[in-house]
Amino acid sequence: MEPRTVHLSDGIALTYRVTWSLRRRTRKQHVAGDFADPVTYESESVALTCIDREARALIDAMLANYAEHTPGDLLQT
Secondary structure, rough: OOOEEEEEOOEEEEEEEEEEEEEEEOOOOOEEEEEEEEEEOOOOHHHHHHHHHHHHHHHHHHHHHHHHHHOOOOOOO
16 A cells, blocks of 8 residues: 555645555465556545455456356365
8 A cells, every 4th residue: 555645726635546466375476466456545444445345356256257167166065
């Protein structure tokens, strides 16, 4: 998370820019993707909430795609 100062017509505001990586649990050194969010956020907590949602949606989509191409059930016991 990178804080940035933004000059507005009525003053200065602090915003946050976020970049993040998705790594596989089994191989932490293997990066599945690097992402730079084009949006700047008004607070750290808002940034973390939004990025968490994005990451979860991406992971869900990747798992769904994997399930479509893999025979059998991912949730086998």
